[in-house]
Every structure is written in C-alpha cells, then in structure tokens.
Amino acid sequence: MIQAIAASRCPTCALTVAPPAHFCPRHPVEMAPAAVAGVGEIVSFTTLHSPPEGFRAPLHIALVELEGGARFVCHGAETRGLRVGARVAIEAVDDVYYFAHLGALDRARLFWRRAGHAGDRVNAIARSLAQRVWKGSSGAER
Amino acid sequence: MHDVWVAGAAMTRIGRRSEPLTDLMAEAAHAALRGAGLEGPDAIVVATMNPEEFLGDGNFASHVATHLGFAGVPALRVETATSSGAAAFYAGFALVAAGLRRAVLVVGGEKMTHLPTPKVSELIGRSIDPYERRYGATMPALAGLVTRALLARHAVTPREMAQVAVKNHAHGAKNPLAHFRQPLTVDEVLESRMVADPLRLLHCCPISDGAAAVVLAADRARVRVAGIGQGTDTLAVRHRRELTSFPATQDAARAAYAMAGFGPERVEVAELHDAFAPFELIALEDTGLVPPGKAGRATLDGETALGGRLPVNPSGGLKARGHPLAATGLAQLVECVWQLTGEAAGRQVGARVALAHSIGGLATSNWVTLLEAA
C-alpha cells in the first residue's frame, strides 16, 4: 500500500532528492533515477492559519525524512498529537502527497482487510481527508 | 585590494509611506551623498528585490539613476531576494576594492504596503523553491518548520523567542526612523495570533516601505569596511540536512572574519536578520557572537539588549525598524555606521567594530559584513 516515491541520487555524493532533480544541488552531475519508500520520520511540521490562495485553512505542511534518505515536503490532514521524530506513511491522492500517522493507517488497513474491502476503502478515506485540506481536485498543478 | 571606506550613510523613516519608491530612494541617496560631501558618485548600485511585481517597473537601475539626476552615471542592479541590500553593498565594495571606481552610491529600497498582505506574502514567497511552494510553503511556513525543529531540540524556549521581539521593540522605541515605536510584552507575543504554528504574529517582522543608501569610497573616511562574506545554500529546504542553523550564515561569517583578520570577539554591536524572532537566536550562534546553545539564555539575561555586553539590533531590527526587503541589508549597515560614528542618538552603544547579517530567501544567500571605526 505505501507507495514507492520517485527520487534521484547523486553519483558523486549519494544525496537523494524527491521528487527527482536533473542535477545534484551540490555537484554539476546528472542524478540517477532512484525510488525511496513512502515511509519516514517527521523532521518538522507547521500549520498555516492564513494559507496562500488556493489552499484551505488550516493547512498542515510537513518535512519528512524518508527511508532511503530523501527529505520530502507533503501535506497532512491532521497534526494533533504529532511529534518531531514520529513515524509516518506517505499517501498520494491525485498526485498530491500526504503524511499519515503510520499506526493509525495500519490499523485502518487491518480493519478493512478483515472486513473484506482492501485498498479501495483506505484510498477513499485518504481522499476524504484530502478534500478537507484541498479545494480543487487537481490543485497541486495550479 | 584597496581599502574601502563608508563616506556617507542615510535612510528614510521606515513604515507605511505614501511616496513613490524612487522618491524614497532619492531621499536616502541624496542624504548619503551630502554626508560624503559629494555632488555625485562615479557609479551606482541599486538594490530592489522585485519592483517588477510590486510596482510594475523594470530596468530599475536606469529608472533610479535617472530619477536621482545621475542619468549619465554607470548604474547596475543587484538582487539576492531579501538580502539584496547587502549584496548591493558587496558589489559597490568590490568596485572600489578593485580600483575600478572611487565613489560608489549604493541605494536600496522597496515599496510594499500599497498591496494587500496575501499578495505581498505571495510575491516574497516566489523566492522559495517552486515544488515547496506548490504545497503552500510561504516564508512564515518555512520559518515555522525551522522554529518547530528548534523547539523540538530544546535549542530555544518560547520565552526566549518572545524576548527577542520584546527587546527589539524596546530598541525600536528609541529609533525615530523605526516602523514600530511602541513597546511589547512577552505575554503579548505569546498570546498573539498563530501564523505558522509555532510562530505567532508578533514573532514576525512587518511589511514596510523605505530606502537606505551608503557611499563607498576609496578616500579615507570615518568607517572602514573590514570584511564581507557571502554564504549560500540550496533553494529547496528539503535538500538540506540542517534545519536549526544556517550554513549560509556560517560560511558568510567565516569569509568576513577571514577578510577582516579578526574574529567575533572584537564585535561590539550587531544588526542581525530577525525576520522571525528565532532567526536572531540562530544568527547569534551562526556568527559566533555567542557560543552554541547560549543565544536564548544570553537574550533572556539582557546581554543582547542596549546596555548589555553585545547590543543586537539597536535599530529595532527587522521586527521593529521594519523590513522593506532590499532596503534592509543597507539599513542595517547604516545603523552600524551610525553606531561607529556616534550618530545613533538615544541608542548609542559606543563601539569600534560592528557586524551586519542579512538573510536572502530562506537562508539561501546570506551576508555578513564587518565595519570598523577608523
């Protein structure tokens, strides 16, 4: 369920960035395609109470250190109880990335798996969470 | 390399101004030239961050030179986002140090208050990495990420952050050119509206109009440029390993101290880029002015207040003097000059060495400049 996230790695310094970049930010060399797991640790997060045009308040933004090394910027539907260092899973909804507490998502998956509805339901939940944050359906490509 | 001297320094009152930007820049520029005893410079360096969007005007070096009455004088524009004023100072310094020019007018300014706040935030936010912007990242948002990480590491406390704003408002009250001249209490800061959790409104600098100017000259004057350095970092915050300090400041400081031939121990007054209150605490440590981990304590103990061991932001800083973007790096240097020449009436420190620190973008292009009284 947790997606692999497209990334790129520098052949010189091994810096991994997501989404992929053409050149390493620190070396004038082409980066090689890579993929990193959609799980990681919260480096920091914030909530904007007057977000920029096109976003709904409150807007949660997190910086997540993915397994595999890349740091990743994403949204979240909720930050209550969230701490720096918390384990989160990354989910994509309409090409927009969201973090969710790994524990809660895992519990949801187990529940729906037992009930006989696998991925669809979890995606539906993620989508409804996302709609609370996001105004349009493809807002990220404004 | 030739010695470079600050022969004149001036700035406008900062705040909500009705005059056009070119008039504000003329006020500062003409006053700086008068101070230098010059009729005109032999080159002009202009700093504006984004007059194309704020005002709809381009070709701004020619625009300003013509407006000032120096249409025949070579002029260029320098831009490094919110540190453009410091970058322009560097360009002027380099022209004189190289022996290409003998008297360079450096003038910076910005006009912002005529636009609604969300529009201003969006325009400033264009200096952020485009991918991070697509997730709603603004300057306060990225500063909020930095602040949360600082608090999580117990590197600063909410009270220490609030005290930065309180101190700088107390200083601004003594500066007739400051945007805000009313004092602030710690409780007012801690109870102000949440902007980018955990950053609150009164941790953040205002939107201001204003201009500042200096004349850099080959002929000896009362203040010498002892050292200047730039440090840079990745545009994207997610491409960095470090969130709670700014390597761009550390690199800039190292370069400035190396050029000056002395270290932070000789600095007696500083103007630091406190666009967000915790940034002053980060800058204090990144520039080596206080040991790692001690900035918050030093601030609570009054070490960085007027009358303390090392007064920081006697002008009121970005928080209280105001932050008219490209004017700010120069306004900091004007305050440093006035502190070194005894012209900072009401907030005079009595120093021989001053340090100015300016942040461009989210610490992607930072500057440290050291000035020394002759």
Ligand SMILES: [Zn+2]
């Ligand atoms: Zn590399």
